Amino acid sequence: GAVVSQHPSWVICKSGTSVKIECRSLDFQATTMFWYRQFPKQSLMLMATSNEGSKATYEQGVEKDKFLINHASLTLSTLTVTSAHPEDSSFYICSADGIHGELFFGEGSRLTVL
Amino acid sequence: QKEVEQDPGPLSVPEGAIVSLNCTYSNSAFQYFMWYRQYSRKGPELLMYTYSSGNKEDGRFTAQVDKSSKYISLFIRDSQPSDSATYLCAGNELGGATNKLIFGTGTLLAVQP
Numbered sequence: 001g002a003v004v005s006q007h008p009s010w011v012i013c014k015s016g017t018s019v020k021i022e023c024r025s026l027d028f029q030a031t032t033m034f035w036y037r038q039f040p041k042q043s044l045m046l047m048a049t050s051n052e053g054s055k056a057t058y059e060q061g062v063e064k065d066k067f068l069i070n071h072a073s074l075t076l077s078t079l080t081v082t083s084a085h086p087e088d089s090s091f092y093i094c095s096a097d098g099i100h101g102e103l104f105f106g107e108g109s110r111l112t113v114l
Numbered sequence: 115q116k117e118v119e120q121d122p123g124p125l126s127v128p129e130g131a132i133v134s135l136n137c138t139y140s141n142s143a144f145q146y147f148m149w150y151r152q153y154s155r156k157g158p159e160l161l162m163y164t165y166s167s168g169n170k171e172d173g174r175f176t177a178q179v180d181k182s183s184k185y186i187s188l189f190i191r192d193s194q195p196s197d198s199a200t201y202l203c204a205g206n207e208l209g210g211a212t213n214k215l216i217f218g219t220g221t222l223l224a225v226q227p
Contacts, residue, residue, distance in 0.1 A: 004157075006157070034215075041122075042219065043220050044158070044217050046215075049214070093157045095157075102146070102148050102160055102163045102206075103148075103160070103204075103215055104160060105150075105158045105159070105160075107156055107157045108157040110155065
Protein backbone atom coordinates (compact mmCIF):
# COMPACT_ATOMS: atom_id res chain seq x y z
CA GLY A 1 0.00 0.00 0.00
CA ALA A 2 0.91 3.65 -0.14
CA VAL A 3 3.41 5.01 2.35
CA VAL A 4 2.77 7.96 4.59
CA SER A 5 5.59 9.19 6.78
CA GLN A 6 5.11 11.27 9.89
CA HIS A 7 7.74 13.16 11.86
CA PRO A 8 8.54 13.42 14.69
CA SER A 9 7.18 10.19 16.11
CA TRP A 10 7.61 11.42 19.64
CA VAL A 11 8.00 14.90 21.10
CA ILE A 12 8.04 16.41 24.57
CA CYS A 13 7.69 20.15 24.98
CA LYS A 14 7.13 22.74 27.65
CA SER A 15 3.76 24.34 28.15
CA GLY A 16 3.36 27.45 26.03
CA THR A 17 5.64 26.37 23.20
CA SER A 18 4.61 25.41 19.67
CA VAL A 19 5.20 22.05 18.04
CA LYS A 20 5.16 21.23 14.34
CA ILE A 21 4.35 17.77 13.03
CA GLU A 22 5.04 16.85 9.41
CA CYS A 23 3.12 14.38 7.28
CA ARG A 24 4.54 13.25 3.94
CA SER A 25 3.19 10.96 1.26
CA LEU A 26 6.31 9.18 0.04
CA ASP A 27 5.23 7.38 -3.11
CA PHE A 28 2.11 9.18 -4.23
CA GLN A 29 0.60 12.63 -4.41
CA ALA A 30 -2.10 13.49 -1.93
CA THR A 31 -4.46 16.31 -2.74
CA THR A 32 -6.16 15.72 0.56
CA MET A 33 -4.70 14.75 3.88
CA PHE A 34 -6.47 14.30 7.18
CA TRP A 35 -5.36 14.95 10.72
CA TYR A 36 -6.67 12.81 13.55
CA ARG A 37 -6.25 12.85 17.28
CA GLN A 38 -6.45 9.74 19.42
CA PHE A 39 -6.64 9.52 23.19
CA PRO A 40 -5.70 6.28 24.98
CA LYS A 41 -8.18 3.46 24.39
CA GLN A 42 -10.34 5.68 22.19
CA SER A 43 -10.95 5.81 18.49
CA LEU A 44 -9.62 8.26 16.00
CA MET A 45 -11.16 11.70 16.11
CA LEU A 46 -10.96 13.69 12.89
CA MET A 47 -9.61 17.15 13.54
CA ALA A 48 -9.38 18.65 10.09
CA THR A 49 -9.17 18.01 6.40
CA SER A 50 -6.12 19.49 4.73
CA ASN A 51 -6.42 20.46 1.08
CA GLU A 52 -3.38 21.25 -1.02
CA GLY A 53 -3.22 24.92 -1.85
CA SER A 54 -6.24 25.96 0.18
CA LYS A 55 -7.35 26.43 3.74
CA ALA A 56 -7.99 23.43 5.93
CA THR A 57 -11.51 22.46 6.92
CA TYR A 58 -11.83 21.98 10.65
CA GLU A 59 -14.27 19.73 12.45
CA GLN A 60 -16.67 21.23 14.94
CA GLY A 61 -15.02 21.96 18.24
CA VAL A 62 -11.47 22.06 16.89
CA GLU A 63 -9.76 25.42 17.35
CA LYS A 64 -8.26 26.45 14.02
CA ASP A 65 -6.05 29.08 15.64
CA LYS A 66 -4.58 26.51 17.96
CA PHE A 67 -4.08 23.73 15.43
CA LEU A 68 -2.57 25.35 12.35
CA ILE A 69 -2.57 23.21 9.25
CA ASN A 70 -0.60 23.91 6.11
CA HIS A 71 -0.69 21.80 2.94
CA ALA A 72 1.80 23.56 0.74
CA SER A 73 2.51 20.71 -1.66
CA LEU A 74 0.98 17.46 -2.88
CA THR A 75 3.29 15.46 -0.63
CA LEU A 76 3.48 17.48 2.57
CA SER A 77 1.03 18.66 5.19
CA THR A 78 2.01 20.11 8.55
CA LEU A 79 0.14 20.46 11.83
CA THR A 80 1.38 23.05 14.29
CA VAL A 81 0.08 22.93 17.83
CA THR A 82 0.46 26.50 19.03
CA SER A 83 0.94 27.46 22.66
CA ALA A 84 0.64 23.82 23.68
CA HIS A 85 -0.78 22.91 27.06
CA PRO A 86 -0.85 19.60 28.94
CA GLU A 87 -4.41 18.91 27.74
CA ASP A 88 -3.06 18.92 24.17
CA SER A 89 -0.99 15.85 24.99
CA SER A 90 -2.23 13.15 22.66
CA PHE A 91 -1.42 10.90 19.74
CA TYR A 92 -1.72 12.81 16.47
CA ILE A 93 -2.03 10.84 13.26
CA CYS A 94 -2.16 12.02 9.68
CA SER A 95 -3.50 10.19 6.68
CA ALA A 96 -3.81 10.58 2.94
CA ASP A 97 -6.64 9.29 0.80
CA GLY A 98 -6.50 6.62 -1.86
CA ILE A 99 -8.66 6.46 -4.93
CA HIS A 100 -11.37 4.32 -3.29
CA GLY A 101 -11.66 6.44 -0.19
CA GLU A 102 -9.37 4.23 1.83
CA LEU A 103 -6.93 6.11 4.00
CA PHE A 104 -3.24 5.41 4.43
CA PHE A 105 -2.01 6.48 7.82
CA GLY A 106 1.28 7.72 9.12
CA GLU A 107 2.88 6.11 12.14
CA GLY A 108 1.58 8.83 14.43
CA SER A 109 3.22 11.45 16.61
CA ARG A 110 2.97 11.26 20.37
CA LEU A 111 2.96 14.71 21.93
CA THR A 112 3.58 15.20 25.63
CA VAL A 113 3.28 18.71 26.99
CA LEU A 114 4.83 19.25 30.38
CA GLN B 115 -26.35 7.13 18.19
CA LYS B 116 -22.86 6.88 16.74
CA GLU B 117 -22.63 6.41 12.99
CA VAL B 118 -20.44 3.34 13.43
CA GLU B 119 -20.84 1.11 16.46
CA GLN B 120 -18.24 -1.42 17.49
CA ASP B 121 -17.84 -3.56 20.60
CA PRO B 122 -14.63 -2.36 22.28
CA GLY B 123 -13.84 -5.79 23.72
CA PRO B 124 -11.36 -6.91 24.81
CA LEU B 125 -11.76 -10.16 22.91
CA SER B 126 -9.44 -12.96 23.98
CA VAL B 127 -9.07 -16.11 21.91
CA PRO B 128 -6.63 -19.03 21.81
CA GLU B 129 -4.14 -19.30 18.99
CA GLY B 130 -5.63 -20.96 15.93
CA ALA B 131 -9.19 -19.87 16.66
CA ILE B 132 -11.45 -18.18 14.14
CA VAL B 133 -12.07 -14.59 15.15
CA SER B 134 -15.21 -12.67 14.23
CA LEU B 135 -15.17 -8.90 14.56
CA ASN B 136 -18.32 -6.93 13.85
CA CYS B 137 -19.63 -3.42 13.37
CA THR B 138 -22.97 -1.85 12.68
CA TYR B 139 -23.53 1.47 10.99
CA SER B 140 -26.43 3.84 10.55
CA ASN B 141 -25.53 5.92 7.49
CA SER B 142 -27.22 4.47 4.42
CA ALA B 143 -24.97 6.57 2.20
CA PHE B 144 -21.87 4.59 3.12
CA GLN B 145 -20.46 2.85 0.05
CA TYR B 146 -16.94 1.81 1.03
CA PHE B 147 -16.04 -0.07 4.15
CA MET B 148 -12.61 -0.60 5.60
CA TRP B 149 -10.92 -2.56 8.31
CA TYR B 150 -7.79 -1.25 9.94
CA ARG B 151 -5.41 -2.89 12.38
CA GLN B 152 -3.69 -0.72 14.94
CA TYR B 153 -0.88 -1.92 17.14
CA SER B 154 -0.23 -0.06 20.35
CA ARG B 155 1.35 3.37 19.82
CA LYS B 156 1.26 3.00 16.04
CA GLY B 157 -0.84 4.45 13.26
CA PRO B 158 -3.64 2.30 11.80
CA GLU B 159 -2.76 -0.06 8.97
CA LEU B 160 -5.28 -0.73 6.22
CA LEU B 161 -6.21 -4.42 6.15
CA MET B 162 -9.07 -4.57 3.71
CA TYR B 163 -11.64 -2.46 1.97
CA THR B 164 -14.86 -3.53 0.34
CA TYR B 165 -17.39 -1.81 -1.84
CA SER B 166 -21.11 -2.22 -1.20
CA SER B 167 -22.34 -5.66 -0.13
CA GLY B 168 -20.46 -8.90 -0.46
CA ASN B 169 -17.38 -10.74 0.67
CA LYS B 170 -13.71 -10.14 0.08
CA GLU B 171 -10.96 -12.53 1.03
CA ASP B 172 -7.26 -11.88 1.50
CA GLY B 173 -5.23 -14.69 2.98
CA ARG B 174 -6.50 -15.42 6.48
CA PHE B 175 -8.79 -12.39 6.44
CA THR B 176 -12.33 -12.17 5.08
CA ALA B 177 -14.36 -8.98 5.09
CA GLN B 178 -18.11 -9.16 4.75
CA VAL B 179 -20.63 -6.37 4.19
CA ASP B 180 -24.39 -6.69 4.44
CA LYS B 181 -25.87 -3.34 3.49
CA SER B 182 -29.43 -4.53 4.02
CA SER B 183 -28.75 -4.93 7.73
CA LYS B 184 -25.96 -2.33 7.91
CA TYR B 185 -23.59 -4.91 9.30
CA ILE B 186 -19.92 -5.39 8.53
CA SER B 187 -17.66 -8.19 9.69
CA LEU B 188 -14.04 -9.23 9.63
CA PHE B 189 -13.12 -12.87 10.05
CA ILE B 190 -9.61 -13.99 10.90
CA ARG B 191 -8.80 -17.66 10.35
CA ASP B 192 -6.03 -19.51 12.18
CA SER B 193 -5.44 -16.52 14.44
CA GLN B 194 -1.88 -15.85 15.56
CA PRO B 195 -0.47 -13.98 18.56
CA SER B 196 0.81 -11.40 16.08
CA ASP B 197 -2.82 -10.62 15.24
CA SER B 198 -3.21 -9.14 18.73
CA ALA B 199 -4.11 -5.50 18.11
CA THR B 200 -7.04 -3.12 17.96
CA TYR B 201 -9.22 -3.55 14.90
CA LEU B 202 -11.08 -0.52 13.61
CA CYS B 203 -13.94 -0.62 11.15
CA ALA B 204 -14.82 2.42 9.08
CA GLY B 205 -17.33 3.56 6.50
CA ASN B 206 -17.13 6.20 3.80
CA GLU B 207 -19.77 7.92 1.73
CA LEU B 208 -17.39 8.49 -1.15
CA GLY B 209 -18.88 11.00 -3.48
CA GLY B 210 -20.40 12.98 -0.66
CA ALA B 211 -19.34 16.44 0.39
CA THR B 212 -16.07 15.21 1.82
CA ASN B 213 -14.06 12.05 1.56
CA LYS B 214 -14.31 11.38 5.26
CA LEU B 215 -14.00 8.04 6.98
CA ILE B 216 -16.15 7.45 10.03
CA PHE B 217 -14.49 5.05 12.45
CA GLY B 218 -15.82 2.74 15.07
CA THR B 219 -14.21 2.80 18.49
CA GLY B 220 -12.14 -0.30 17.75
CA THR B 221 -12.12 -3.82 19.18
CA LEU B 222 -9.09 -4.93 21.15
CA LEU B 223 -8.14 -8.49 20.21
CA ALA B 224 -5.75 -10.66 22.21
CA VAL B 225 -4.67 -13.99 20.73
CA GLN B 226 -3.23 -16.19 23.45
CA PRO B 227 -0.36 -18.54 22.48
